[in-house]
Amino acid sequence: MKSLLTGNEALAQGIMDAGASYASAYPGTPSTEILENLALCKQRIYAEWAPNEKVALEGAIGASYAGARSAALMKQVGLNVAADAFFTSASTGVNAGLIVVSADEPGIHSSQNEQDNRWYALHANIPMLEPSDSQECYSMAFEAFDLSEKYSTPVLIRMTTRVCHSKSLVELREPLEKRILPVVNDPKKFVPVPANARLHKSNVLKRAKLLYEESEESNLNYDEYISDDTGIIASGICYQYAKEVFGDNASYFKIGFSHPLPYKKIAEFASKVKKLYIIEEDDPYMETLIAAHGIKALGKEVFPSEGEITPDVIRKCVFGKTLETIDYDKSQTPLRAPALCAGCPHRGIFYMLGKQKNVYLSGDIGCYTLGFAPPYNAIHSVTCMGASISAAHGAQKIFTSTDSKMRAIAIIGDSTFFHTGVNSLMNVAYNNSNTITVILDNRITGMTGHQENPGSGKTAQMEDANIIDIPALCRALGVKNVRTFNPNDLVQTEKTLEWALSLDEASVIISRYPCVLKKMSAKDTEEFKGAFKSKCGLDKDKCIGCKMCLKAGCPSVSYDAENKKVKIDANTCVGCGVCMQICPKGAIYTVSEEKHK
């Protein structure tokens, strides 16, 4: 019986069935569910959330050295964080099989860039596999571990959003037995001092030749010869899209083993067709390498280098038009961008930050990045995880040295603070700047769908865990001024912010309130009594329709133009009371959920 699985579910199953013992990840769309699925199978595999991708990969390297098949899983920008460990492990090699998964995001659904991580395989000179559906996600886990052990190299599995998050049928195999290889005591191989590292470089070059031969022989690279008119070279989801559009009117060269590429086989295929296309999302990775081997094909002069190359894009690029569509006025449909949820604990602080003058707001990666948008307009810039604090530090040094009145405020979430914010705060304290760091501690990793973290009290496999005491950590780093506040209490929020702004030295203010979507633990329920258990109501006689409450930016509060008053959607409101505290006429009240019924 086949199972209908997402690419992420299938890869997780493959990693387990191929006998892996260790998996580590930091959550990041679209890769998150790979580790989530592994974590469910406590009896079969150890799976953990690491504070960041570098730590995740280093843990997996250690597990491989200790003799166990292991995997580190991340989104595309996560591999930048892990790159240091990635490159060195690529030259030292492995003991037991090591897989690194990069989930890339053509179309940028939930990321800060559209980087194409296939170049990482070329750059580090390691093998790369690219699945095109869930069946391949499953079986390539086996292939990757075998390759890793055969050639003593980490293997990159490159996924994309559509492969990760689409479902298709998978035939499962008999799982392999888990085995632990003996630990190898070989400093020449595993200690990259310069003398050894030079040997490693030679080994990598020798290995690359062997891997090329492997790719030429691999049944992951194959042709489907149907017609001599049009040939298509494609990997990943683009292969499926091409089959959809061209059907039996083209021949295909399917690439599954995409570094090194099988140039001989590709040349042979190219010689059999009159017109050759290379269809690939993101960069002209295959096109560049194939062209360097003297094979002519149509690639990015036909297909875009940005966004997804969906079947309609292929159709338009090749045939000049999409399928017939219904004609209507699309300008009528306003965009529906993501917004902070009703009851989001970030609302109060963003409402207050948006009102500040002479501040530079340095943002970070999480739901709270949305603080840049109206109605708050409360973030000037965002770079990458952890950068809010370090960039604020740099900005503040310039403001201070130029006698500017501006103050730099960094805004970062709890999980992101643990990820890479801690080092940045160390720099603030060590190099003596007077930035304000706002840590939005919503007791969970929010945006990726509620993963446990070093502050939440549970591990990925739901064991009890030590909880980082954020105020104590900040003090230990050297920040003297640390306060915690309730972001749903606007007076307290404003006072805390005023206090921080009045200081001439660095401060950290911590907004502590759980994510509205978090499954509350007994501890949470005790600490945050009555959270999300009420509703806001409107006294229509008092509402003057001034729209002040709309500045809360709450999806439950909208303006009813007909009655010239606001309205509150009782289905979605959870009674956080931020709009109530903004209302100048006392027209909004809260009642308990029970009473509301």
Added chain:
Amino acid sequence: MNVKCIMMAGVGGQGTILASKLMTIGLTQAGYDVKMSEIHGMSQRGGSVTSQIRYADKVYSPFIELGSADVICAFERLEALRCLEYLKPGGTVIVNDYRIDPMSVITGAAQYPENVIQTLKQKANTIVIEATKLAESINAYRSTNIVLLGAVVSALGLDDINWEKIIENNVKQQFVEINKKAFCLGVESFRVKTA
């Protein structure tokens, strides 16, 4: 058979993902090759979301291309309009007569279009289901998605699949009965609207 395409469109948090999941389980049990694509991540934050389902004897792409959806099931009016370019000419729109203002409308930067339902009716075979009202009538606002699932099942003539059993096996125990009721309301409403 030609590939059939269903697009479920809504606002993050409305339950499009669960409805699509149940649909794909049913189609798999019926023996089809099934592919489904959805985007999640930021989508919990009230943005536009779609889940796309394709089924036939053999399916390649999990992604529905422009002009090829047999059924668009919109959980919110504006989202029906947004997805209309994906409808195959002659296809069916099932739309929940329900409005959720995007933040751009709340802040006054944009207007919620008037007469969405009328526009839809002019352009396509449109069946209006009061899914949220029906769900609220059984005190189950959150089962709006299952009411709509019932309507889609009827629109595609997939009544032979054992949907009750699928709901039993895939919904939390305490919500099974209410969701079975919601499903029947969707089936019934579709029948009345198309009679």
